[in-house]
Amino acid sequence: xxxxxxxxxxxxxxxxxxxxxxxxxxxxxxxxxxxxxxxxxxxxxxxxxxxxxxxxxxxxxxxxxxxxxxxxxxxxxxxxxxxxxxxxxxxxxxxxxxxxxxxxxxxxxxxxxxxxxxxxxxxxxxxxxxxxxxxxxxxxxxxxxxxxxxxxxxxxxxxxxxxxxxxxxxxxxxxxxxxxxxxxxxxxxxxxxxxxxxxxxxxxxxxxxxxxxxxxxxxxxxxxxxxxxxxxxxxxxxxxxxxxxxxxxxxxxxxxxxxxxxxxxxxxxxxxxxxxxxxxxxxxxxxxxxxxxxxxxxxxxxxxxxxxxxxxxxxxxxxxxxxxxxxxxxxxxxxxxxxxxxxxxxxxxxxxxxxxxxxxxxxxxxxxxxxxxxxxxxxxxxxxxxxxxxxxxxxxxxxxxxxxxxxxxxxxxxxxxxxxxxxxxxxxxxxxxxxxxxxxxxxxxxxxxxxxxxxxxxxxxxxxxxxxxxxxxxxxxxxxxxxxxxxxxxxxxxxxxxxxxxxxxxxxxxxxxxxxxxxxxxxxxxxxxxxxxxxxxxxxxxxxxxxxxxxxxxxxxxxxxxxxxxxxxxxxxxxxxxxxxxxx
Numbered sequence: 081x082x083x084x085x086x087x088x089x090x091x092x093x094x095x096x097x098x099x100x101x102x103x104x105x106x107x108x109x110x111x112x113x114x115x116x117x118x119x120x121x122x123x124x125x126x127x128x129x130x131x132x133x134x135x136x137x138x139x140x141x142x143x144x145x146x147x148x149x150x151x152x153x154x155x156x157x158x159x160x161x162x163x164x165x166x167x168x169x170x171x172x173x174x175x176x177x178x179x180x181x182x183x184x185x186x187x188x189x190x191x192x193x194x195x196x197x198x199x200x201x202x203x204x205x206x207x208x209x210x211x212x213x214x215x216x217x218x219x220x221x222x223x224x225x226x227x228x229x230x231x232x233x234x235x236x237x238x239x240x241x242x243x244x245x246x247x248x249x250x251x252x253x254x255x256x257x258x259x260x261x262x263x264x265x266x267x268x269x270x271x272x273x274x275x276x277x278x279x280x281x282x283x284x285x286x287x288x289x290x291x292x293x294x295x296x297x298x299x300x301x302x303x304x305x306x307x308x309x310x311x312x313x314x315x316x317x318x319x320x321x322x323x324x325x326x327x328x329x330x331x332x333x334x335x336x337x338x339x340x341x342x343x344x345x346x347x348x349x350x351x352x353x354x355x356x357x358x359x360x361x362x363x364x365x366x367x368x369x370x371x372x373x374x375x376x377x378x379x380x381x382x383x384x385x386x387x388x389x390x391x392x393x394x395x396x397x398x399x400x401x402x403x404x405x406x407x408x409x410x411x412x413x414x415x416x417x418x419x420x421x422x423x424x425x426x427x428x429x430x431x432x433x434x435x436x437x438x439x440x441x442x443x444x445x446x447x448x449x450x451x452x453x454x455x456x457x458x459x460x461x462x463x464x465x466x467x468x469x470x471x472x473x474x475x476x477x478x479x480x481x482x483x484x485x486x487x488x489x490x491x492x493x494x495x496x497x498x499x500x501x502x503x504x505x506x507x508x509x510x511x512x513x514x515x516x517x518x519x520x521x522x523x524x525x526x527x528x529x530x531x532x533x534x535x536x537x538x539x540x541x542x543x544x545x546x547x548x549x550x551x552x553x554x555x556x557x558x559x560x561x562x563x564x565x566x567x568x569x570x571x572x573x574x575x576x577x578x579x580x581x582x583x584x585x586x587x588x589x590x591x592x593x594x595x596x597x598x599x600x601x602x603x604x605x606x607x608x609x610x611x612x613x614x615x616x617x618x619x620x621x622x623x624x625x626x627x628x629x630x631x632x633x634x635x636x637x638x639x640x641x642x643x644x645x646x647x648x649x650x651x652x653x654x655x656x657x658x659x660x661x662x663x664x
Contacts, residue, residue, distance in 0.1 A: 086198065089176060093204035097211060103160055104215045106153055113150040117143060165216050173208055174225050180205035181234045184242065194247050202242060202253055206260045209235055213267075223269065232273040239264060240277070240285040258302040265309050268343035275347040286351045290366045304370060308429040310349065313342035315432055316503030317576045349437055356438035363441045364450040367434055368642045371457045374427040378465060381420035384413060385475055421492045428465075428500035431458065435507045442508070443516040453638045455523050460616065462504055463529035469497050470537040481567055494568035495560050502538050502571065502585055509588050521595050528618050532596045535589055539582070540570035546590055554582060615648055625654045 120143045127136040163169075180201050187197040213222050225231075242248065243257035264270050274285065289303040312318050356363040435442055435458075442455040469476050480493050509524070511517040524530055536542040541549045557575040572582050613621040619633035630649045632640075637657050640646070645654045 085179060089180060089204045090198075090200050092173075092176060093200045093207060097204075097207040100164070100211050100215055103164060106157060106160070110150060110153050110157065113146050113153065117146050117150065120146070161217055165220070167220060170212065170216055170220055170225070173212055174231075177205060177208040177212065177235075178227075178231060180208065181231070181238050184238055185234070188241060188245075192247070194245075195249075199248070199250055199253050202248075203256060205235070205238060206257055210260070210263075229273070232270065233276055236264075236270070236273045236277055237281055240274075240281055240288070244288045244291070255302075262302055262305045262309065265306060265345075271310075271343050271345050271348070275345060282348070282351055283355065286348065286355055287362070290352075290355060290362060304373070304427055304430045307352070307433055308426040310345055310352075311429050311433040313344040314349070314436070315429055315500075316506060316581060317499040317571070317574070318342075318429075318503075319576060319578070349433075352433070353437035356434065356441055360441070360448050360450070363434075363438065364448075364454065364642065367431075367441060367454050368450075368457075368639070370427055370430055370434070371454070371461055372643060374424060374431070374461055375464075377420050377427065378424045378461075378468075381417055381424055382468060382476075384417045384420065385479065387413070418491055421496075424465075425496045425500055428497070428504060432500060432503040432507055435504065439507070439511060439516065443511065443513075443519060445519070450638075450642070453635055453642070455520065456527075456616075456635050457639050458504070458508070459523050459527045460529060462501060463524075463527050463531075463534070465497060466501060466534040466537075467529055467531060469494060470534040495571075495574065498538055498568070498571055499576075505535070506581075506584060506588060509591070510584065521592065525592065525596050525599055526618065528616070530596075532593060535592055538571050539586060539589065540572075541586075541589065546593070549586060549590065554579060622660055623657045624660050626656050626658065628652045628654070631660065 120139050124136060124139050124143070127139065183197065183201050184205065187194045187201075212225070216222070222228075239257055239261050243254050243261060245254075248254055265274065275282070277285065289306050291303055356366075440448060440451070442451055442458060445452045468474075471477065505524075508520045509517055511520065533542050539549075544552075554572050557573060557577075559575045571577055571585070611620050613619050613631075613633035613636055615632050615636040619635060621631040621633055623634050623637055624631045625637065625647055628647050628650050630647050632648060634657075636648075637654065640648065641654065646652065647654055
């Protein structure tokens with residue numbers, strides 16, 4: 081019996097799931113054909129019989145061909161629904177899923193003997209759940225399956241316990257389970273199942289999400305995606321179920337208020353807050369990892385964009401835009417750019433979440449040794465991004481202003497970066513404790529990369545007086561997904577932002593204006609350029625490294641030591657650092 085069970089699960093894992101996946105793609109083809117048919121019918125209505133007889137004839141022929149193919153596909157779907165996607169098949173797969181879950185949990189209780197359980201039980205469990213959740217027709221709802229709630233909690237524990245289990249040696253299995261979590265948390269029913277886990281398991285689940293990114297542990301790289309998804313509904317301009325910059329343009333009849341609002345997992349976010357505040361070492365490593373990952377992804381994004389421009393500068397056609405001038409290889413490279421951009425936005429949302437639920441990680445310098453370092457690094461990162469994307473007529477502006485097809489740079493726009501940056505600024509500068517708000521403001525404006533015009537770009541108020549800014553009424557708004565191709569002017573134009581968010585952002589910018597003006601009027605003598613730290617150019621180079629004797633400021637070397645401790649210049653391991661004696 082055990083061999084038969086193993087054989088059934090192995091058969092599904094290796095063959096049947098791939099077959100079910102291909103069958104499911106038939107539905108996607110039907111949707112594509114239906115869209116094409118609607119487009120053809122719209123064009124036919126615009127063609128008069130006399131003036132466009134040949135065009136109309138060609139469209140009619142195309143319409144008949146597509147209709148024929150669509151009819152055949154619909155017949156296939158009807159047969160598949162009766163045979164492959166039948167209630168009996170659904171019941172059998174549901175039983176197989178429960179077998180996988182019970183086997184994995186029972187094997188886990190045996191300690192080291194867990195390593196002898198076949199790994200295909202884990203991969204088959206994840207694939208069976210995906211098939212049952214996504215492949216069957218709405219007439220056979222997933223939620224109506226027997227023993228749904230206990231099985232859902234069991235599957236939640238299955239994902240939580242095993243995607244970071246040290247007893248699993250196959251990284252691909254861990255990565256697959258981690259990726260399953262990222263799709264699992266997009267459904268409210270499943271998020272509620274996570275929150276229904278025992279407290280110990282819930283803390284373990286959150287702790288696994290807060291792992292610092294490690295190249296040798298690829299499954300840890302999805303933690304930020306999970307956290308960014310959990311932040312929907314709570315972050316700045318995040319009143320949506322799916323990011324509008326990832327959604328195709330809506331029809332004129334669709335309004336933002338008709339979109340589904342996300343389920344806000346308050347218990348999960350409270351657990352994130354508890355762990356970040358209770359374990360400063362874990363919080364420091366996590367935030368440092370996110371900041372380094374963001375620095376890399378955004379720098380790589382800009383670098384790749386510059387490389388594409390240089391490779392295709394001679395073939396750039398201003399009449400058709402950048403993307404229409406590129407070859408196939410360059411277009412593939414642009415898809416990588418697109419991915420890097422989405423990664424950067426996701427990481428910024430995680431930083432917004434972190435500073436919102438646990439601001440002390442950045443602002444409590446007295447009790448947290450790494451807080452000042454992390455705040456300085458956060459400020460540098462935010463200012464770098466703002467300076468790159470708010471300058472008119474630079475590479476980024478040229479790309480987003482061009483005509484973009486659906487492929488390529490579909491999500492690279494000002495809006496995602498502007499909203500995530502605004503969210504970080506608001507959470508950082510609007511604190512209940514005025515002393516911490518002042519500390520954050522001072523750190524922001526004292527950074528060499530800070531520019532008040534870059535911040536004013538968010539609401540397009542550069543050059544306007546304070547009276548004009550405060551008295552200006554908000555004009556008509558529109559959903560971002562409907563006007564993605566329109567040139568960015570101001571965040572005030574978008575329906576996703578509530579009036580209160582716009583007002584708060586306006587107040588923050590005005591306060592930054594005042595702080596910047598006060599700093600410019602300060603009588604403090606400028607620092608000698610020869611004594612500046614050559615890493616940040618913000619502080620005095622006041623420490624030297626042992627044994628190489630290179631120098632930097634204290635903040636830069638402390639941040640460096642959080643991730644390894646190599647010298648910036650010679651790559652020799654820094655054993656310690658010491659103060660440089662003041663000149664006599």
